[in-house]
Amino acid sequence: MSSSLLSSPRDTVLALAGSLAAAVVAYAAWSFFLHPLASVPGPLRARLGLGGWSTVRAAKRDFGWKLAALHDRYGDFVRIGRNDVSVVAPGAVQDIYKYGGPIKDKSPFYQFFKVTKPSLLATLSHDEHALARRGVSPAFSMHLLVELEEFVDACFDDLCAQLEGQINKGGGKATVDMGDLLQFLAMDVVGELAFGRSFGLTKAGFDTSAFLPMLDAYTASSCLSGTQPWARRVLHWWLTRRLGSSGNVALGQKAGQAVALRLDELKQAQESGDADSIRRDILSKLIAAKNPDGSPFSVEQVKVQANSALGAGSDTTSITFRALLAYIVADPAVYKKVMDELEHAFDEGIIEFPISHAAGSKLLYFQACLKETLRLHPAVPWILPRVVPKGGAVIAGRFFSEGVNVGMSPFVFHRRTKAFGPDAHKFRPERWLEASDDEKKALERNLLTFGSGNRVCVGKNVALMELTKLAPSLLYRFKFSFTPRSPSSPHKLPGRTVDGKVDEAAPWFCESQWFAHQREFFCDVEERAV
Numbered sequence: 001m002s003s004s005l006l007s008s009p010r011d012t013v014l015a016l017a018g019s020l021a022a023a024v025v026a027y028a029a030w031s032f033f034l035h036p037l038a039s040v041p042g043p044l045r046a047r048l049g050l051g052g053w054s055t056v057r058a059a060k061r062d063f064g065w066k067l068a069a070l071h072d073r074y075g076d077f078v079r080i081g082r083n084d085v086s087v088v089a090p091g092a093v094q095d096i097y098k099y100g101g102p103i104k105d106k107s108p109f110y111q112f113f114k115v116t117k118p119s120l121l122a123t124l125s126h127d128e129h130a131l132a133r134r135g136v137s138p139a140f141s142m143h144l145l146v147e148l149e150e151f152v153d154a155c156f157d158d159l160c161a162q163l164e165g166q167i168n169k170g171g172g173k174a175t176v177d178m179g180d181l182l183q184f185l186a187m188d189v190v191g192e193l194a195f196g197r198s199f200g201l202t203k204a205g206f207d208t209s210a211f212l213p214m215l216d217a218y219t220a221s222s223c224l225s226g227t228q229p230w231a232r233r234v235l236h237w238w239l240t241r242r243l244g245s246s247g248n249v250a251l252g253q254k255a256g257q258a259v260a261l262r263l264d265e266l267k268q269a270q271e272s273g274d275a276d277s278i279r280r281d282i283l284s285k286l287i288a289a290k291n292p293d294g295s296p297f298s299v300e301q302v303k304v305q306a307n308s309a310l311g312a313g314s315d316t317t318s319i320t321f322r323a324l325l326a327y328i329v330a331d332p333a334v335y336k337k338v339m340d341e342l343e344h345a346f347d348e349g350i351i352e353f354p355i356s357h358a359a360g361s362k363l364l365y366f367q368a369c370l371k372e373t374l375r376l377h378p379a380v381p382w383i384l385p386r387v388v389p390k391g392g393a394v395i396a397g398r399f400f401s402e403g404v405n406v407g408m409s410p411f412v413f414h415r416r417t418k419a420f421g422p423d424a425h426k427f428r429p430e431r432w433l434e435a436s437d438d439e440k441k442a443l444e445r446n447l448l449t450f451g452s453g454n455r456v457c458v459g460k461n462v463a464l465m466e467l468t469k470l471a472p473s474l475l476y477r478f479k480f481s482f483t484p485r486s487p488s489s490p491h492k493l494p495g496r497t498v499d500g501k502v503d504e505a506a507p508w509f510c511e512s513q514w515f516a517h518q519r520e521f522f523c524d525v526e527e528r529a530v
């Protein structure tokens with residue numbers, strides 16, 4: 001054997017490194033010139049197939065405005081990963097999400113959004129999802145909504161008591177982190193509806209079981225891991241170390257206790273023949289739910305669905321509530337119109353306390369403010385990716401081949417002039433009131449805040465009921481202004497808008513990852529004379 005083949009370890013390492021570099025270059029060249037997405041513009045690293053653009057956005061929590069900037073630069077189609085395309089052409093809503101359309105399965109990005117067993121959100125296969133959703137749907141039906149209202153009202157009473165307590169302590173005015181308080185409220189509502197009782201956070205005025213860091217770690221880790229599935233363990237470990245996860249244990253215990261207690265109550269009611277004594281809420285419906293083979297949901301399945309409702313329904317509703325309050329308070333003309341409408345409705349006897357869902361739906365200007373909030377500050381700004389099936393698919397006039405992941409970001413799409421007109425960037429509730437019936441249909445079709453098609457949010461009606469009742473009630477009982485930033489104010493973070501602009505006048509510090517969370521939403525609150 002020649003001595004040149006028996007090279008030194010250094011030569012071996014060099015040879016290996018050379019081969020690796022050659023492979024990376026060949027792969028990057030293939031990805032840039034030959035990949036089916038080679039003609040789609042986008043950041044260089046995505047076109048070279050190196051990935052990581054979405055991962056960096058997820059880690060920095062600046063997804064929405066960075067993606068908007070890419071679409072401003074490259075147009076309706078942007079390649080954001082080796083195999084991933086973001087689309088903002090209006091025709092794509094139907095082409096990607098339509099019921100019964102060719103595109104069916106979710107992309108693997110969603111795979112980590114599960115608790116212990118696959119939740120609805122994390123079920124990738126269209127067919128498996130359709131079966132699972134059939135079982136869960138009765139728990140979120142329109143018929144049940146009216147029965148849920150009294151539990152939502154009870155949470156509002158806790159909110160009023162908490163605010164009144166702080167205002168009395170402050171001698172008639174209090175500086176309150178409305179961000180946290182509205183999240184406590186949304187969590188307590190899910191507690192009432194899906195766990196059989198409120199978690200008591202609003203009443204306590206603080207996060208008694210460290211739920212908030214747990215929820216943040218869960219969604220942040222799921223989103224980040226979805227962009228780099230191979231690194232899931234490391235990323236999850238890192239995030240839970242950083243953000244804490246003791247709330248996980250508390251939540252598991254709460255879900256277990258809730259189901260056990262309700263099963264006990266059901267047994268007692270059956271024995272005494274008093275079925276009316278059982279609360280008619282989401283938990284009861286989940287316990288009564290059936291699998292496709294007719295077998296009842298197991299205790300584990302009920303717990304998973306209750307936990308999913310908390311994961312999917314508390315951040316989203318509180319983000320929307322904060323944004324709604326902020327858009328109204330920020331503009332004195334809008335604030336006055338909302339209050340005039342409310343007072344008129346009270347004077348005319350159209351509404352009374354507690355404000356019902358039906359009555360709140362008649363506040364047309366308020367409802368337009370809610371729609372405009374859902375449009376400009378969608379709780380989920382991330383793209384909602386789906387897999388192109390066998391044979392490929394045409395999306396907004398462009399062909400994509402099998403296996404490509406395509407999706408639309410509600411945040412970016414809602415700001416496109418082609419979808420919402422030349423003033424798409426502006427908060428203008430009137431657009432929903434002035435539109436003709438046909439225009440309104442188009443506006444509604446383009447509103448992706450709750451998703452679209454067969455994967456549309458199952459809790460949409462619950463969330464809208466909650467916001468329609470509670471936001472006008474809160475505005476009627478209390479007067480709000482943003483706490484000005486100063487060296488003595490409680491703010492620690494700079495102001496940052498939902499568009500990523502650093503602005504001292506912004507009422508919060510906004511992030512943009514899976515959720516568009518607002519941090520430090522401090523308001524000065526007083527009671528109104530009513």
Ligand code: HEM
Nearest residue numbers: 120121309312313316317320379380384450451457459463
């Ligand atoms: C303003 C409030 C809400 C917003 C903006 C919102 C938004 C969304 C979005 C964007 C999706 C995902 C669609 C997709 O991946 O394509 C979703 C799914 C889901 N949401 Fe909501 N949501 C809200 C409130 C709620 C509430 C209150 C609950 C439960 C009590 C809930 C439970 C769920 C569930 C279980 C899913 C998965 C549905 C499925 O895949 O079949 N959401 N939501």
